Amino acid sequence: MPSLKNTEADPPPIRKKRQIIDGSLLVLSAFTALAGIAVFLSSGAGRALEIVADTFTFLAVLSPKIAAGIFIAATLPLMLPKEHVGRLIGRESGLRGLLIAAFCGAAILGGPMMTFPIAAGLGVAGADLGAMIAFISGWSLLGLNRTLIWEFSFLPADLVWTRYLLSLPVPILLGLAVRTFLQVRK
Known part of the structure; x- marks a missing residue:
């Protein structure tokens, strides 16, 4: 599994030449x-x-x-102090960190070309894998923009509320599962 590195503390990796045709x-x-x-x-x-x-x-x-999105992913670790990100959504942030990550994922506007690079940038800036999973699944399952504009416009409100309420704990549970899996693996 590839690891995300802190660009300030770790020396830049030796890059393999990328093949255009593979x-x-x-x-x-x-x-x-x-x-x-x-x-x-x-x-x-x-x-x-x-x-x-x-x-x-x-x-x-x-x-x-x-x-x-790629520019954001590259600059995010340089703009955010690693200690602050680590404290908010790092490995030791506990359930609070997963809640913050899931909420931020639900609140973010934009599609995958924005969300995935931001998640990668947060990982380099100090977020752990559990928080990154909570962030992405919060965006995927709880995206407020999609829910308010699209789902409530086309689907019955009771269906939308049921789907949303059932999905609420999923990003947190996924983040906890990833953290547990990584802890057991050590």
């Missing part, structure tokens, strides 16, 4: 080519070109958001 890219490219051929044969060249254009438009819209 096995996962080749497999993904093969599936993409097969899907493109299938669309071309079943729906014609016009539809295949339309899908390609839509894909590149989506990529152009999404790329700045991904870049911003």
Whole structure:
């Protein structure tokens, strides 16, 4: 399991040269080519070109958001004092730290391109794995933005309240499970 390091205290790791073309890219490219051929044969060249254009438009819209998320992940550990983050949501923060992490995850706006880099940045800044899990699952299960704007708009209120109340303890339980698992593993 990769570990998150404190960039101020630990020397920078020796980076392996990243391969642009690796096995996962080749497999993904093969599936993409097969899907493109299938669309071309079943729906014609016009539809295949339309899908390609839509894909590149989506990529152009999404790329700045991904870049911003990566920038946040890289700068967050430099902006937040490790002692403060560790005290709030670190290994010794206890149940309070998991509650804070889950609440922050529920309150954060944005999608995965913002949430996952922030979680990684918090890990480097001093959060433990249990708090990172509580943060991500709080965003995933309890996201206030999605619940208030989407769920209450389209679903019956009793369904939304039931789902939300049943989901409330899950980020905390997951964070506790991760901390327990890591403690037993030592």
